[in-house]
Amino acid sequence: MCGRVRLSSDVSEIKIKVKFDADALAPMFEADFNRQLTAPMLLAPSVEESRPRKIDAKPMTELPVLRRNPETNEITLDKLRWGLIPHWMKMRPERQPINARAETVAEKPMFSDAYAKRRCIVPMDRFYERDKGRKQHAFGMKDGSLFGVAGIWENWRNQDGAWERTFCMITVAANELVATIHDRMPAIIPTEQHMRWLGTEADPSDLLKPFPADRLKIFRRGN
Numbered sequence: 001m002c003g004r005v006r007l008s009s010d011v012s013e014i015k016i017k018v019k020f021d022a023d024a025l026a027p028m029f030e031a032d033f034n035r036q037l038t039a040p041m042l043l044a045p046s047v048e049e050s051r052p053r054k055i056d057a058k059p060m061t062e063l064p065v066l067r068r069n070p071e072t073n074e075i076t077l078d079k080l081r082w083g084l085i086p087h088w089m090k091m092r093p094e095r096q097p098i099n100a101r102a103e104t105v106a107e108k109p110m111f112s113d114a115y116a117k118r119r120c121i122v123p124m125d126r127f128y129e130r131d132k133g134r135k136q137h138a139f140g141m142k143d144g145s146l147f148g149v150a151g152i153w154e155n156w157r158n159q160d161g162a163w164e165r166t167f168c169m170i171t172v173a174a175n176e177l178v179a180t181i182h183d184r185m186p187a188i189i190p191t192e193q194h195m196r197w198l199g200t201e202a203d204p205s206d207l208l209k210p211f212p213a214d215r216l217k218i219f220r221r222g223n
Helices: 112-117 191-198
Strands: 004-007 015-018 028-030 040-042 055-057 062-068 075-082 099-101 119-124 126-130 136-141 147-157 163-173 184-186 216-219
Touching: 062 147, 062 163, 062 191, 112 119, 112 147, 119 163, 119 191, 126 184, 147 191
Parallel strands: 075 163, 099 163
Antiparallel strands: 004 055, 004 126, 015 028, 015 040, 062 075, 062 119, 119 147, 126 136, 136 216, 147 163, 163 184
């Protein structure tokens, strides 16, 4: 499972590439929350770029999430809490899943509706897995760049009438590198497939597969 991730940029500094049309060059800008986006993809920062702020996020933490509204088709970057509550729940559940397995996400009632209609991308630059001795190991891209993990999101109205926006990440079998530590890893979606994952397709399950091991590395904690 994936129970901790790291984001090294403030949420207001996450860079988004926007493609306005097929012929136009994609401008870059600092994305604000709730700004409507068209064909967004996470940009890989250069190795030299300074990113002094490091946020280690645990379950129940709010993180920036790229999502599509299934009613309006708007794509926005919003803060959602890590730990899913399905919209149909009458009471707050004792268990709020932080992960869903790719093999069963389309079938389990807890996840199936969100998987079909409310998929999201969770940006990060590290994810952590524990070995059998409970030691944490950090994984990320070899160049230290941001990447996007597949997720699903929900809006749930609590007993006070307030809306709570939540998400969980999808996991797949570990690749050769991660398998030295753990048997599962987050489902990393290649940048060129972000829009397909966020789109209206009911079951893009072919995107849920182990990310190539040769593009990842194990980092010392704190790096």
